[in-house]
Amino acid sequence: MTAKADRQGEAGRLALVLFLSLLVLILAVAAATAIGDYSIALGTVFLAVTNELGLTGADVAPIEQSVVWNLRLSRALVAALAGAGLAICGAILQALLRNPLAEPFVLGVSAGASTGAVCVIVLGIGAGSLSLSLGAFAGAFAAFALVALLSNGATSGPNHTILAGVAASQLFNALTSYIVTTSGNAQQARDVMFWLLGSFGGVRWPDFQLLLLVVLLSLTICILMGRALDAFTFGDEDAAALGVPVGRIRLVLFGVTALLTATIVSMVGAIGFVGLVVPHAARYVVGPLHLRLLPACAVVGAVFMVIADIVSRVVAAQQTVPIGVVTALVGVPFFAIILYRARPQA
Amino acid sequence: MSVVAENLHWGVKRKTIVTDVSLSVAPGETLGLIGPNGSGKSSLLRLLAGLKRPLSGRVEINGQDIAQVSRRALSRQVAFVQQSAATDTNVSVRDVVRLGRTPHRSALAGWSEADETAVSTALARVDMTGHRAQAWQTLSGGERQRVHIARALAQTPQVMFLDEPTNHLDIHHQIEILRMVRDLDLTSVVALHDLNLAAMFCDRIVVLDEGAVRACGTPDAVLTRALLREVFRVAADITGLSDTGRPHIRFRPE
Incomplete structure (x- = not known):
């Protein structure tokens, strides 16, 4: 009977967290749409959105209508999806590699995606947004392959994988810098560097649609494999002993992580630390089991990124600080806390 | 459920780790797996549990070749306890x-x-x-x-494999764990280092040496002075415990 009460307590807690986070997410998106160099009242924001959805025919100034719908709302929603996606990637990688420090940025996947994208932008291999995404995707996979190769598959310890990730990060960041400095002109170099640190400036509705598709698909796959991810708690062999097809699960989930990371990096640049910070915060609230953790990561990641985007736009007057700068300023102290707490117990 | 292994071979690269191992465990039996470090105990245990695939040979659990059973179906019948998993x-x-x-x-x-x-x-x-x-x-x-x-x-499960479950435990907990395993109503195969504990709690013992089965049988049949000297390279006296009929090994210091 206590077990039943426990379960209801856990389910209730998850429902509460998800409900509150969704509420906060809606408020954050509304705030992100209202706040900016040109402030718009929340009421106007609401009417502009309902106008576009065909629910109302209220009288809103065309300029405000356009700013809300075409610039800010799409931007806020893409930010939310990017945050959700990166947080899911972090949770998956932390479980598969059994390392609290794992995330796409630390493992060099974001760096690989950046290199791929820069190859397309600067070297002009292919053209158009599809090939930019494909470039980022190829780069993300190249980084994954390199990390897998360096860390010698599943046989080496988690620390080995992180070291391999650091090596991959360095390599791909160096390649990116090399390509930019030798091939680009000064303006191109500045654009690329700004883009690498992350920016939601250029995103529009088509980006939102693509990202929504990718995030929903990934989240579904990950949740279906949530039970199997739990079985990795004591390592690969233990998961196999519990009947989990370890090789297949790893392949699919690494693929999903690379797809998500590549899609996000190709749209908004390499945004670090969201994948690291959010899963730890979410785990603290809903516990380590993935059927609860993954949805919680998605909403908390979304809220975090929308708020980070607001901060990046208001912290310096007339300037947008790169989003990666904001997330890193929050993420690095958090990283330090994890490192400190991960020390072997004396 | 019975466990039967026939002519198992396994190795990595050019190094052979398990050589032509055949053994059988009767339903409900507790089988001890002993041998020096590097004798292939852990590898054999993983082959039996289906966690590694043998290069040749086969394992049957309850008369069914485990290579033909899915990972998931197998793990409903077979459990594996790793050595101090963290x-x-x-x-x-x-x-x-x-x-x-x-x-x-x-x-x-x-x-x-x-x-x-x-x-x-x-x-x-x-x-x-x-x-x-x-x-x-x-x-x-x-x-x-x-x-x-x-x-x-x-x-x-109906079969349980345990890889040195008493590692790093004090003697009270070692005995407690092994007594529990012995009293469980299932077939179990346990890799052990402590020869006296193996003698106390196992129905039969398999001695591995350089990947091959060196001896197999009841504790008093297997644990002889000659075997201890040849396989483990130790000198020992062996006395029988009168009340249980199980051998007791006393190592000699020289």
């Missing part, structure tokens, strides 16, 4: 034992009465019911090992 994740005892239900549950299935019964029975069996809400990181070594065994029991 985690950094902040899980509770209940979470860990629940993992044992993984092979019985589909991706999104709810928690059934059968699942709950298996978990609470397993916790009671290892005497950890009172610790169910406790965090993994706060458990002692002996408690962790008991929780691992409870997780294996929650799989409701």
Whole structure:
């Protein structure tokens, strides 16, 4: 009977967290749409959105209508999806590699995606947004392959994988810098560097649609494999002993992580630390089991990124600080806390 | 359920680790696997449990070739307890034992009465019911090992493989764990280092040396002075415990 009460307590807690986070997410998106160099009242924001959805025919100034719908709302929603996606990637990688420090940025996947994208932008291999995404995707996979190769598959310890990730990060960041400095002109170099640190400036509705598709698909796959991810708690062999097809699960989930990371990096640049910070915060609230953790990561990641985007736009007057700068300023102290707490117990 | 291995061979690259091993375990029997470091105990245990694929040879559990059975179906019948498996994740005892239900549950299935019964029975069996809400990181070594065994029991297996389950435990906990394993109503194969404990708790013992079966039989038939000298390179006296009929080994210091 206590077990039943426990379960209801856990389910209730998850429902509460998800409900509150969704509420906060809606408020954050509304705030992100209202706040900016040109402030718009929340009421106007609401009417502009309902106008576009065909629910109302209220009288809103065309300029405000356009700013809300075409610039800010799409931007806020893409930010939310990017945050959700990166947080899911972090949770998956932390479980598969059994390392609290794992995330796409630390493992060099974001760096690989950046290199791929820069190859397309600067070297002009292919053209158009599809090939930019494909470039980022190829780069993300190249980084994954390199990390897998360096860390010698599943046989080496988690620390080995992180070291391999650091090596991959360095390599791909160096390649990116090399390509930019030798091939680009000064303006191109500045654009690329700004883009690498992350920016939601250029995103529009088509980006939102693509990202929504990718995030929903990934989240579904990950949740279906949530039970199997739990079985990795004591390592690969233990998961196999519990009947989990370890090789297949790893392949699919690494693929999903690379797809998500590549899609996000190709749209908004390499945004670090969201994948690291959010899963730890979410785990603290809903516990380590993935059927609860993954949805919680998605909403908390979304809220975090929308708020980070607001901060990046208001912290310096007339300037947008790169989003990666904001997330890193929050993420690095958090990283330090994890490192400190991960020390072997004396 | 019976476990039968026929002519198992396994190795990595050019190094052979398990050479032509054949053995059989009767239903309900507790089989001890002993041998010096590097003799292939752990590898053989993984071959028997289906966690590694043999280069040649086959393993049958209850008359069925395990190579023909899916990973998931196999793990409903066979549980494997690793040597002091650890985690950094902040899980509770209940979470860990629940993992044992993984092979019985589909991706999104709810928690059934059968699942709950298996978990609470397993916790009671290892005497950890009172610790169910406790965090993994706060458990002692002996408690962790008991929780691992409870997780294996929650799989409701008919065969259990244990790789040195008494490693790093004090003598009280070593005896307690092995007594529990012996009294379980299932077939078990246990890799052990301590020869006296193997003699005390196993129905039969298999001695591995350089990947091959050196001897197989009841403890008093297998544990002879000659074998200890040749395989383990130690001098020892062997006395029989009059009340149990099990041999006792006293090592000589010279």
